[in-house]
Amino acid sequence: MHIIVCVKQIPDPEIPSAKFKIDPATKKVVPPAGVPPVISVFDERAVEAACQLKDKNGAKITVISMGQGKVADVVKHALSMGADDGITLQDSAFENLDSYGTAYVLSKAIQKIGEYDLVLCGRQAADWDSGQVGSILAEMLGIPVVTIARNIQAADGGLRVERVLKDGYEVVQAPMPCLVTVSNEVGLPRLPTGMGIITATRKKIPAWTAQDIEIDPAQVAPEGAHTEIVKLSVPIRDVQCEIVTGKDAGEAAVELAVRLRAANII
Amino acid sequence: MDTHKGILLCGEIEKGTLAPITMELLGIGRVLADKTGQELSILLMGSDIGGLGEEALAYGADKVYVAENPLLEHYHSDACTMVAADLCRKALPSILLLGNTDAGRDLAPRLAARLQAGLATDAVELDIDPDTGILVVTRPVFGGNALASVMVRKVRPQIATVRPKTVKPAEKDASRQGQVIRMVAEVDSSTLKVQVVERVEEKVEGVRLEDAEVVVSGGRGIGSSQSYEMIWELARLLDGAVGATRPACEEGWISMLHQVGQTGKMVSPKLYIAVALSGAMQHIAGCSGSKCIVAINQDPEANIFKVAHYGVVGDYKEILPAFMGKLKELLAK
Numbered sequence: 302m303h304i305i306v307c308v309k310q311i312p313d314p315e316i317p318s319a320k321f322k323i324d325p326a327t328k329k330v331v332p333p334a335g336v337p338p339v340i341s342v343f344d345e346r347a348v349e350a351a352c353q354l355k356d357k358n359g360a361k362i363t364v365i366s367m368g369q370g371k372v373a374d375v376v377k378h379a380l381s382m383g384a385d386d387g388i389t390l391q392d393s394a395f396e397n398l399d400s401y402g403t404a405y406v407l408s409k410a411i412q413k414i415g416e417y418d419l420v421l422c423g424r425q426a427a428d429w430d431s432g433q434v435g436s437i438l439a440e441m442l443g444i445p446v447v448t449i450a451r452n453i454q455a456a457d458g459g460l461r462v463e464r465v466l467k468d469g470y471e472v473v474q475a476p477m478p479c480l481v482t483v484s485n486e487v488g489l490p491r492l493p494t495g496m497g498i499i500t501a502t503r504k505k506i507p508a509w510t511a512q513d514i515e516i517d518p519a520q521v522a523p524e525g526a527h528t529e530i531v532k533l534s535v536p537i538r539d540v541q542c543e544i545v546t547g548k549d550a551g552e553a554a555v556e557l558a559v560r561l562r563a564a565n566i567i
Numbered sequence: 568m569d570t571h572k573g574i575l576l577c578g579e580i581e582k583g584t585l586a587p588i589t590m591e592l593l594g595i596g597r598v599l600a601d602k603t604g605q606e607l608s609i610l611l612m613g614s615d616i617g618g619l620g621e622e623a624l625a626y627g628a629d630k631v632y633v634a635e636n637p638l639l640e641h642y643h644s645d646a647c648t649m650v651a652a653d654l655c656r657k658a659l660p661s662i663l664l665l666g667n668t669d670a671g672r673d674l675a676p677r678l679a680a681r682l683q684a685g686l687a688t689d690a691v692e693l694d695i696d697p698d699t700g701i702l703v704v705t706r707p708v709f710g711g712n713a714l715a716s717v718m719v720r721k722v723r724p725q726i727a728t729v730r731p732k733t734v735k736p737a738e739k740d741a742s743r744q745g746q747v748i749r750m751v752a753e754v755d756s757s758t759l760k761v762q763v764v765e766r767v768e769e770k771v772e773g774v775r776l777e778d779a780e781v782v783v784s785g786g787r788g789i790g791s792s793q794s795y796e797m798i799w800e801l802a803r804l805l806d807g808a809v810g811a812t813r814p815a816c817e818e819g820w821i822s823m824l825h826q827v828g829q830t831g832k833m834v835s836p837k838l839y840i841a842v843a844l845s846g847a848m849q850h851i852a853g854c855s856g857s858k859c860i861v862a863i864n865q866d867p868e869a870n871i872f873k874v875a876h877y878g879v880v881g882d883y884k885e886i887l888p889a890f891m892g893k894l895k896e897l898l899a900k
Contacts, residue, residue, distance in 0.1 A: 314710060314829060314849035315813075317870030321712045321848055329711065342830050342849070401679070401687070427829055427849070428709050429715075431688050433676040440680030445760035446644070448673045461764070466669050469769040473763045485830035489817060524721075527685035531703065534717035540873045542862070551618040554889035557861070557879050562897045566838050566859050567781075567805065 343423025380501035381493030401435035450485035573683035575660035588666035614640035633751035685719030710852025781807030786844025844873030
């Protein structure tokens with residue numbers, strides 16, 4: 302089985318929320334100083350799901366990531382978890398693409414890779430939270446899509462997938478090739494092993510450009526974008542934290558209970 | 568683009584009635600339709616729709632498209648994409664709204680791809696730009712730490728999924744008139760690539776985290792699963808549910824099912840008590856909808872104090888026993 306996993310590099314969501322800054326003029330997020338970007342958390346689960354299938358059934362895992370700068374680092378992270386090959390997609394033409402443009406670039410890269418049985422994506426990127434790329438990519442590739450999976454098993458020549466629903470789950474049978482978007486319920490991502498890290502460091506990660514994957518410039522031109530962000534803002538939290546004190550911790554705790562009661566909260 | 572007119576909604580049916588999200592879509596759809604002087608239509612897909620078409624008229628639709636087929640009894644991605652895309656190609660709506668629900672989240676991006684349209688998901692606010700007449704969709708991004716407004720300028724339809732419980736539902740007016748159109752919804756089962764094998768409803772023990780009025784969460788600072796017992800005790804005392812941060816779950820002190828945050832549950836209780844947790848962006852994403860946040864942390868600089876309403880700086884092991892002691896006394900009154 303050949304599994305292609307699409308991963309994205311995002312600002313680290315573990316930073317304190319107060320350190321999250323935006324530039325309203327450019328409508329972009331200001332990367333927090335000194336905090337390296339990480340693999341999007343849902344995409345990391347997609348790598349985990351791929352590794353689970355590989356453990357059970359044997360598979361070759363190819364990881365692709367479109368991005369700039371240190372994008373090879375997130376591919377290396379996936380390699381250190383157990384993926385076999387990695388490719389980055391780097392080109393100034395790929396900057397600031399919307400979901401449609403991103404799916405288009407990924408579809409061209411996947412077509413260049415050629416043969417595959419399964420494409421995995423995170424259910425949404427943990428930065429812009431759109432949840433569109435996987436489904437659009439599947440439509441562009443002309444393959445079936447199953448979204449928000451919590452378990453993927455090879456069964457009857459295809460895949461048996463559990464989809465997360467509000468009040469439970471749904472089991473579907475999908476033929477291959479297909480695309481599945483993975484939710485966090487699939488399980489915690491495995492930690493990279495020492496051997497994995499060494500292999501990942503040594504691995505050559507080719508960087509494909511727009512030309513390499515025969516991108517039609519019109520499809521990635523800013524004028525061709527389907528959606529446009531016209532405003533980006535940080536919601537104003539008019540919260541002033543009331544710090545409750547006392548002569549010791551115990552007294553402060555008692556005072557807290559009294560105040561919560563007085564404010565009718567408990 | 569002038570070929571596309573009107574607002575089309577993708578309604579949802581739940582246990583034989585219009586789902587709450589359908590009323591919400593009709594509510595915001597009516598507002599947008601009146602603002603732009605356009606017609607409001609709604610698509611209802613199901614196996615036995617009965618009088619729900621007329622019901623949708625009473626809730627504000629001008630036109631209802633009814634697509635009935637046994638294969639549409641439950642949401643089926645391939646079947647619903649086919650039916651909805653067909654209708655959009657014929658009706659050519661300028662705006663298409665769905666719920667940001669199990670069904671809408673799945674259906675909307677597939678429609679956006681098939682119709683080569685533009686989509687903004689998880690809208691919490693929808694309005695019309697007065698200069699261009701284009702839909703402006705505001706959506707939380709970065710786990711709710713920022714808000715982005717999105718416009719679809721060049722392609723049609725402009726598609727958005729609307730987050731449940733964020734817009735005002737429509738009110739019923741039985742005297743409203745309109746048209747119910749029964750569509751021929753031919754779905755050939757052989758064209759469905761993905762087969763649904765079964766649907767399983769899961770019941771949870773005790774208070775569901777998402778429905779709880781009080782949530783008590785612990786973080787990395789708790790230190791051990793043994794110490795986590797104090798979090799459980801406080802939650803029990805307040806008839807609340809127990810939450811946790813990602814690190815606490817990863818340490819194995821508590822099951823992942825209790826994780827609150829971007830990769831866990833989204834909670835919005837009346838009271839959220841955050842114990843020995845710093846307030847990472849991804850965690851705040853899951854609890855910022857709480858009415859009141861109480862933070863207990865040793866570090867006065869911890870980020871959690873920036874989003875909390877009440878805070879106590881100190882060691883939770885000293886604070887919680889005294890807090891619970893006083894609570895018992897107050898709750899007994």
